[in-house]
Every structure is written in structure tokens, then in C-alpha cells.
Amino acid sequence: QVQLVESGGGLVQIGGSLRLSCAASGSIPSINVMGWYRQAPGKQRELVARITKGGSTNYADSMKGRVTISRDNAKNTVYLQMNSLKAEDTAVYYCNADSILSTYWGQGTQVTVSS
Numbered sequence: 001q002v003q004l005v006e007s008g009g010g011l012v013q014i015g016g017s018l019r020l021s022c023a024a025s026g027s028i029p030s031i032n033v034m035g036w037y038r039q040a041p042g043k044q045r046e047l048v049a050r051i052t053k054g055g056s057t058n059y060a061d062s063m064k065g066r067v068t069i070s071r072d073n074a075k076n077t078v079y080l081q082m083n084s085l086k087a088e089d090t091a092v093y094y095c096n097a098d099s100i101l102s103t104y105w106g107q108g109t110q111v112t113v114s115s
Contacts, residue, residue, distance in 0.1 A: 001026050004095045006094075009110050010112070012111070013115060014085060014086060014113055019080070020109065022036075033051070034071055034097045040090065040091040057069055063082075078095065078097075087113050090113050092108040093111050
């Protein structure tokens with residue numbers, strides 16, 4: 001079975017940092033892009049960051065300069081380092097993986113930023 005397992009979410013103070021991890025397991029062929037999305041209550045899911053197998057990256061304007069996405073292709077794992085966190089960053093963060101056959105999602109991990 002295909003599974004994306006997220007870790008690293010939790011409560012962090014405003015201005016603090018957090019590192020999210022997501023490991024993909026199972027029969028996922030030819031993973032090209034892995035990334036992170038987030039969704040706050042009552043709002044649509046939005047892109048945070050994405051990275052290709054070759055290392056090309058894209059970031060949401062709202063988080064550009066504050067986050068860094070990276071991946072370990074051998075482990076099918078993607079990471080998201082978040083710094084200078086703001087209250088508006090509070091959301092459920094979802095791991096994503098794209099292959100030739102399908103798009104896969106994790107169950108999400110809650111990130112809460114509070115003073």
C-alpha cells in the first residue's frame with residue numbers, strides 16, 4: 001500500500017522554527033515531485049513548497065524566504081524547514097507526492113503558531 005507518513009508538527013511560538021518530515025512508502029513508481037501544502041479552517045488548500053527529483057524548487061510567496069524544502073531521493077523523504085513562523089502560518093500541513101500514475105497525500109499534521 002502507498003503511504004505518506006508525516007512528522008514534526010506541533011505547537012511553536014511566533015518567530016520560532018519547525019521541521020516537518022514526510023516519508024513515502026509502498027509501490028510508488030517514478031516519484032517526480034514532492035511537496036507540502038497547507039489548509040486552514042474554512043480556506044482552500046494552498047501550496048507551501050514543492051521540489052522535483054532533480055532539486056528544482058518552488059515556494060509560495062507568503063512563505064518565500066522563511067521556508068526551505070529538501071528531499072532524500074533514496075529514502076523517498078521530503079523535508080520542510082520553517083523559520084520565523086507567524087500566527088497566520090497555523091494550519092494543517094499535508095505532504096504530497098506525484099508519480100506517473102497518481103497523486104498521493106498524507107493525512108496531514110497540525111502546525112499551531114502562538115505567542
